[in-house]
Amino acid sequence: MTNSATHDALERLLQRFLRDELPNLSPSERAAVESQFEDRFRNLVDSSTTATGYSFPNLIGFGPEGVKPFDDLPYPRLRADFDESVTxxxxxxxxxxxxxxxxxxxxxxxxxxxxxxxxxxxxxxxxxxxxxxxxxxxxxxxxxxxxxxxxxxxxxxxxxxxxxxxxxxxxxxxxxxxxxxxxxxxxxxxxxxxxxxxxxxxxxxxxxxxxxxxxxxxxxxxxxxxxxxxxxxxxxxxxxxxxxxxxxxxxxxxxxxxxxxxxxxxxxxxxxxxxxxxxxxxxxxxxxxxxxxxxxxxxxxxxxxxxxxxxxxxxxxxxxxxxxxxxxxxxxxxxxxxxxxxxxxxxxxxxxxxxxxxxxxxxxxxxx
Structure with missing residues (x-):
């Protein structure tokens, strides 16, 4: 389960890695690495987030453990799929x-x-x-x-x-x-x-x-x-x-x-x-x-x-x-x-x- 703290930590790690490694790469390699790491980060967060429907009951106290702190709740993954909704x-x-x-x-x-x-x-x-x-x-x-x-x-x-x-x-x-x-x-x-x-x-x-x-x-x-x-x-x-x-x-x-x-x-x-x-x-x-x-x-x-x-x-x-x-x-x-x-x-x-x-x-x- 990826909570807000974990999500923020992943963001900081990605930013630190890019700052340390990108200056050592050529412009063409830099563009490829930026794109690959951005996609990898999104896939990592998506795969570690729990299924939709679990976080909201916990947020309002209907889950098996009652009301949970905000930091323990899964980070919401709101997917922007409007551009993909055409036939x-x-x-x-x-x-x-x-x-x-x-x-x-x-x-x-x-x-x-x-x-x-x-x-x-x-x-x-x-x-x-x-x-x-x-x-x-x-x-x-x-x-x-x-x-x-x-x-x-x-x-x-x-x-x-x-x-x-x-x-x-x-x-x-x-x-x-x-x-x-x-x-x-x-x-x-x-x-x-x-x-x-x-x-x-x-x-x-x-x-x-x-x-x-x-x-x-x-x-x-x-x-x-x-x-x-x-x-x-x-x-x-x-x-x-x-x-x-x-x-x-x-x-x-x-x-x-x-x-x-x-x-x-x-x-x-x-x-x-x-x-x-x-x-x-x-x-x-x-x-x-x-x-x-x-x-x-x-x-x-x-x-x-x-x-x-x-x-x-x-x-x-x-x-x-x-x-x-x-x-x-x-x-x-x-x-x-x-x-x-x-x-x-x-x-x-x-x-x-x-x-x-x-x-x-x-x-x-x-x-x-």
Missing amino acids: PSQIHAAAELYFIYQSERMKVFQVVDVLRRLFAHGRMKIQRGPGARGLYILEKWKPLRYSRRDRMIAYRRVFNYGSMPAPQGAVVNRNFHFQFVAFNSALAQYFRDLVIAEVVRGSSEIADRPFGTIATVQRLGTDLRYAVDRASYGNVLALAQEVGNYLQECMELLDAPDIKKSFDAMTKWDVIEAVSIRHLGGMAELSQRAKMADAGRRILQFIASNDFKSGLDPDLFRSEAKPIASQAEAWIAAYRLTEEGRRFPGVNRNLRWALGLGDRTAPARISA
């Missing part, structure tokens, strides 16, 4: 849903519906090719059970995108877009500051911390993963799985040679563009949305798999986050070229903008 599979489903949403903005599902209608009405000169067979199968079996309304409700719940009213009592992630933009901006800014630090100091080996701090990135990432997790209950996982597979079939269908030939198209994106212009009132932002879909999905997958541990070594954080920083830069570059992203104030002012403290007032509902 990664739900956030992964939200990542796929984000990709699906951007495809929805590119009018992929509407284009396929137009092709099915044109095929049924005999207004496309195809009959025996793989595209004709794919349209026949879609028309006959109608594999997608989740309608456009179902998808719009899911986008509203998880991302607060669109104008579809959320079901009564459902959790709506109203701050997703602000948090997502702020996270991407903070991650991009961190690596920009790192480059500046290396240029100014002349070497990446001098002072291993850049001008920026990883605390902002970790805080935004933790808040974002928690908000996405609490808003993605219900059918989001099933919807992302089903609609994701349907979207894959749609993209393969649009790439069929007979369908591309009927629209004088070279690629499936040319088909989407031609059908959108002729039948859907204009082309969507294909280039920007395609990049936002891919980069946004990878960023959310990174957030789902990362626990954003506060004591993480800066070098380890950089190695893990560097590929995602490139995706964040790509997402910001594409977002700023969309209609909604033109008012984005830029990376340097992102936090004030995300918190509503900037010069511009953001709308309550965002379609990004």
Whole structure:
């Protein structure tokens, strides 16, 4: 049983050992020893503390020995497990849903519906090719059970995108877009500051911390993963799985040679563009949305798999986050070229903008 006196003694022993031994170690060895001894100390205290439920009865006098002095009571071990209370599979489903949403903005599902209608009405000169067979199968079996309304409700719940009213009592992630933009901006800014630090100091080996701090990135990432997790209950996982597979079939269908030939198209994106212009009132932002879909999905997958541990070594954080920083830069570059992203104030002012403290007032509902 570890009481308060024992806990304090262990703290003093650890501090004395570090003061005596750390000056004799190199900087790299010193960082490794600090981390190992901190983890070892926590494990030692946890393993020597009695099970929960024994100390409180003793404290109030209900234990077998009556009321005990404070010094004889076990030291309370209050575990901070909030950051671990999310369900990664739900956030992964939200990542796929984000990709699906951007495809929805590119009018992929509407284009396929137009092709099915044109095929049924005999207004496309195809009959025996793989595209004709794919349209026949879609028309006959109608594999997608989740309608456009179902998808719009899911986008509203998880991302607060669109104008579809959320079901009564459902959790709506109203701050997703602000948090997502702020996270991407903070991650991009961190690596920009790192480059500046290396240029100014002349070497990446001098002072291993850049001008920026990883605390902002970790805080935004933790808040974002928690908000996405609490808003993605219900059918989001099933919807992302089903609609994701349907979207894959749609993209393969649009790439069929007979369908591309009927629209004088070279690629499936040319088909989407031609059908959108002729039948859907204009082309969507294909280039920007395609990049936002891919980069946004990878960023959310990174957030789902990362626990954003506060004591993480800066070098380890950089190695893990560097590929995602490139995706964040790509997402910001594409977002700023969309209609909604033109008012984005830029990376340097992102936090004030995300918190509503900037010069511009953001709308309550965002379609990004």
